Amino acid sequence: MHSNWKHRSCSILSPISALVIAVVMIGCHQPPGQLADAAVTVDGGSDAATEPPPLRSLTRRELFAQTPVENRFFDPTFSQIDGIAWSPFSPTYGLCPVTRLHQRTPLGQPALRLERPVGQATGQVVGMAKGAAGPMEVSVWLGRFVGTNVVALRVSLYGLFVVGDSAVNLEADPSREPVVLDGVTWVYHSAFLADGPVSWAYLYVINQDAAPLFISAPVLMRVSAENRRLRSRLPADHRPLLPGEQATWRDWQRRLQDRFGGAPRPFVW
Amino acid sequence: MDKNWNPSRTAPMGLAAFVFALVLALALGASPVARAAAFDEQTGRLTLDATSWSLPFDAISELTGDLGAWFGDSGDGELTSAQVADLYVADASGLEGLGHVRLGGDVRTIRFNLDSLASRFGGRRVEIRFWQRPEGTRLNASVEWVAVADPGDTDSVVVGSFRFQPTGRTTNDGWEEWTSGEVDFLAAGVVPLSHLELQDVQPQGYHSGYATHRGDLRVSVDALEIFDVGPALVPDTACTSLDMAEVCGGHGYCAMGRCMDSAIVFGPPPVDAAIKDQYLDRQRFQFQSFAGARVSQSLMNVLAGAIEVARNTASPILFWGSLRKGVNSLRDGHASAPMFGWGLTSQATNFGVCVHQGEADLLPTPEVAPMVFSVEASNPVADLLQIGDVLVEVDGLTVAEWKEALDLRAGHAADPDAFDVTYAPSLLAVAGLLGATMTFARCERTGPNPAPCTSGELELIDIDLATLVGEPFWAGTLPAWRNDSQKCDYRFGRAVDDPDVKGYSFAGFADEGPIRTLIFNGLPDLYGTTNDAWLTAVTDALDPPPQYLILDQRLGNGGSVSTTDFLMGLLLAEGDFDRAEIVPMFERSLDDALWSTLDGCNAQSNCGSYWAWVLHEMSGMEPGLRGVSANVRMAVLNGRDVSGNDFTTKLAQYRTGATRIFAPGVTHGAFGPIVSLPRHFSEVFGGSMQLWDSIFVVQPGDPRQVFATGRGVPPDETVLQRQSDALLGIDTTIEAAKAWLLQE
Incomplete structure (x- = not known):
């Protein structure tokens, strides 16, 4: 599933190049001082300690960093882990530890750290996204600490499609190189959908390893007619929902059904 | 008493005055002159503005003294001196000066007193900026105006408070600049900006929900500055509700008879133009794409228009007010706009x-x-x-x-x-x-x-x-x-005398001759044992069935669908009503083909989050209880009824037993579950809406065409409490209900 995992150095660049590239790829620089973890180089030859750290430069971060405003994930920045927008409940294992992290990530968005409950085989989290008619792409960056088990995870999007209730797996996408930031190797995962989910769908991320799994920048977008790269991709295969996916959805549904009310307090003025 | 409107008296917040306020706010809508620490490209460091009041975090002693900094742990206990000293990082890795401060783990809060700066900034307008570098977590920064009777007095009122927002300026090693935006230092010319608080976002519960706190996450802080950006914008003068736009200006708000900068209670709009656009575009997008109520979808042009008003103003009251007005125009009783500030408006008393x-x-x-x-x-x-x-x-x-x-x-x-x-x-x-x-x-x-x-x-x-x-x-x-404030429950009289009778989880009944009155105020979740008393009261009231029933839900705050199903399952026979279809929005035609897909998908699977609420099945009601009081002649009393209580009223109309609704007006028409909307930067609350709408299918096979949200259920008999009855201690609505019940 992850044959293209490789480590990429955050190269030492000239100040001008650093400024230019920093604007495009946030954080791909060895930071001066506090941030942890030495950069891991591809050939192992560079010795970061003998070269001066790159100069700090001024950059800019948009509200949604490098992700689109019209992202069809309900909560693309994990600000609401309330059991509806994002739910870390496993019907089998109970509450799975998830923590929202503010750290450097490939697209500058917050990350979610997912772990298995103590003594349990998997940890999971599921988040809502709104489908639409026509071709779509779903994507997410997944990360592991450098040197840990990069496999032992599964990410899928399940929902009602025109072809029926089904799920598609997101796979490591070689169109974007893995990125190493602060000791975490991030790999881009995606799936191309010939026709989007009929309505609400759910990104289902499972961590099957003891090491934490990092999740960042979930995106579900329509594919425009101009985007030839995506339109030339083969659509992901649909498969029946796994028992865990079905059980997770039922659990989510039950929680939603407690929300007939608690209407917002009338705004006084 | 002059009951004729005096045309010589202006009504500023009517149409003309709204336009006036709009023009004024637009005139003030140009982005303020940016003040910010200068970044030196040659050194990669900041140079603090020489004219600003600054806090370079070069020593912990800066934070004590006049600033009276208070340091809190994750349990809101005070840190020891040694723990405080450990916060300071004495190296050049910060943005400027000799060091910076690092929070996280067990160190949650730093709170500064800024009222000592009133001598410098009183009568002035300020902007506060600082930088933070998230290392796993980040800070929410907020400012607060607190009125106290005497210094050190614990009795106080938060006049206003709002959080900082990102400016968009960052560095390639992860530092982010945050700003308060511009605001008058004094509220109503009297109450100084009292506190600045920096707090680790992690332990903040509501929207964190089920997130796990991690003690190994940190955030660094450096380079705090307070800029004097000019004289106070809002005049320190008396005002009324009707002249506040004229007297207080486009940024003003009349707070208890005094003009005050509306930023203090509402928070400034996004300061950076691009971030402001992105924020508003996301608000428009999420309502357009996610809203489930069909009536809301038909009103999106109104929201879009309100968003454009917000886009073109720098006035806090107009920005947040336009957003609120636009969201509320969608006729979704579960909808609410995001909230960025709070204070007097959130502490209103009757x-x-x-x-x-x-x-x-x-x-x-x-x-x-x-x-x-x-x-x-x-x-x-x-x-x-x-x-x-x-x-x-x-x-x-x-x-x-x-x-x-x-x-x-x-x-x-x-x-x-x-x-x-x-x-x-x-x-x-x-x-x-x-x-x-x-x-x-x-x-x-x-x-x-x-x-x-x-x-x-x-x-x-x-x-x-x-x-x-x-x-x-x-x-x-x-x-x-x-x-002094009293909870108002839309009732004049109550059949049950109980100290908790207005409480959300209360249910109780009392008999007066053959008439039983069941009072409840919502439909609380019945999982676990918390609301067993509610369940017991309702069951005892309806099984065995009374001769006549008054269902007094004049305060109806909704709740759980399974609870709604339970209550109405006792009151409707199995043949009275089939199901409610809970339907999300589809960006494709809801035609026969799609209905066929929805009907055919596995009810135990997600079905695009469409689901059918079949009466009696959601609560798992045992067959012997179903419709036990279905034939009882019942009067429904309504007042303010929303969501679950919209459903109870609607379903009551399908009963076999004679039913009549008595109310001063319609219910809210909020037929669907409510969800909270995510915050996009540092709002206090992200808003809410319905992602679904409902279709009531009375009998199997009935056409599924009419979406219910946006139209409340009208009463069969409009009844308001009469003044003459009030003087005699008579509840007009209860008497009308009794009279009808006993007509049989």
Whole structure:
């Protein structure tokens, strides 16, 4: 599933190049001082300690960093882990530890750290996204600490499609190189959908390893007619929902059904 | 009493004044001159502005002294000196100076006192900026204006508070600049900006929900500056609810009779133009793409228009007010706009007086008007009022004119026809917030069948809230009675006498001859044992069935669908009603083919989050209980009913047993689950909406075409509490219900 995992150095660049590239790829620089973890180089030859750290430069971060405003994930920045927008409940294992992290990530968005409950085989989290008619792409960056088990995870999007209730797996996408930031190797995962989910769908991320799994920048977008790269991709295969996916959805549904009310307090003025 | 609107008196917040405010706000809408620490590209460091008041975090001693910094742990306990000293990082990895501070783990909060800066910034307008570098977590920064009677006094009022926002400036090693935006240092020329608080976002519970706190996450802070950006923008002067736009200006707000920068209670709009656009575009997108109510989808152009007004203003009150108005125009009773600031507006009090819409039949010209239902406090406001007093004017306008002048309807999200009844209990609070003068009319009568008062007999009671409340408040007196507030439940009388009778989880019943009255205020979740008393009361009330039933849900705050199913499952037979279809929005035609797909998908799987609520099945009700009281002649009493209580009212209409709805108006029309919307930067609350709508399928095979949200259920008999009955202690609605029940 992850044959293209490789480590990429955050190269030492000239100040001008650093400024230019920093604007495009946030954080791909060895930071001066506090941030942890030495950069891991591809050939192992560079010795970061003998070269001066790159100069700090001024950059800019948009509200949604490098992700689109019209992202069809309900909560693309994990600000609401309330059991509806994002739910870390496993019907089998109970509450799975998830923590929202503010750290450097490939697209500058917050990350979610997912772990298995103590003594349990998997940890999971599921988040809502709104489908639409026509071709779509779903994507997410997944990360592991450098040197840990990069496999032992599964990410899928399940929902009602025109072809029926089904799920598609997101796979490591070689169109974007893995990125190493602060000791975490991030790999881009995606799936191309010939026709989007009929309505609400759910990104289902499972961590099957003891090491934490990092999740960042979930995106579900329509594919425009101009985007030839995506339109030339083969659509992901649909498969029946796994028992865990079905059980997770039922659990989510039950929680939603407690929300007939608690209407917002009338705004006084 | 002059009941004719004096055309010489302007109503600034009516259309003309709204335009005036808009023009003024637009004129002020150009981005302020940016003030920021200078970044040196040669050194990669910041140079603090020489004219600013700055906190370079070069030593912990900077934070003590006049700033009186308080350091708190994750349990809000105070850190020791040694723990505080450990916060300081003495190296050059910060943005400027000799070091910086690092929080996280067990160190949650730093709170500074800024009121000592009043001598420097009093009468001025300021902007506060600082930098933070998230290392797993980050800070929420907020400013707060706190009115205290005496220094060190623990009795205080938060006049206003809002959080910082990102400026968009960052560095390639992860530092982010955050700003307060521009705001007047003094609230109403009196209360200084009191506190600046930096707090680790992690432990903040509500929206963190089920997130796990990690103790190994950190965030660094450096380079805090306070810029003097000029004289205070909002004049320090008296105002009224009707002249605040003219007198206080486009950024002003009339707080208890004094002009105040509206940023203090609402928060400034996004400061960076691009971030502002992205924020508004996301608001428009999420409502357009996610809203499930079909009526809301038909009204998206109204929201879009309001968003454009917000886009083109720098006025806090106009920015957040436009967003609120636009969201509330969608007729989704579950919708609410995001909230960035809070303060006086969130602490409004009714002074212990409940006012509801009534039938003022003792006035010289009877009319429907807000009327005092109860007085349950003793204070300078409450002591002036009695049960049966009718609110006839506010700041010289009729109540209807005043509500329109202030565009109060913009704060109502549901069926517009539910507004007057729903909003009535808030009128005192709004008047108090603005420092308005309320005029009540009293007709003193005793004995049965009282005649209306003539104009000469009417006693007019003026309550000048600016004088009673505002003046002492701004002079530094915080009377304890300002906290007198009574929960209003839209009832004049109650069949059950219980101290918790207005509580959300309360259910109780009482019998008067053959008539049983079941009172409840919502439909609480029945999982676990927390609400067992509710379940027991409802079951005991309806099994075995009474002869006649009054279902008193005049306060109906909704709740759980399974609870709704349980209650109505007792009251409807299996053949009375089939199911409610809970349907999300589809960006494709909901035609027969899609219905076929929905019907065919596995009910145990997600079905695109469409689901069918089949009566009696959601609660798993045992067959012996189903419809146990289906044939009981039942009167439903409504007042303010939303969501789950919209459903109870709607379903009641399908009963086999004779049913009649008595109410002063319609229900909210919020047919679907509510979800909270995510925050996109540092809002206090991200808003809410319905992602689904409902179709009521009475009998299998009925066409599935009519979406219910946006239209409340009207009463079969419109009944308001009569003033004459109030003076006699008679609940008009209950008497009407009894009379109908006993007609059989």
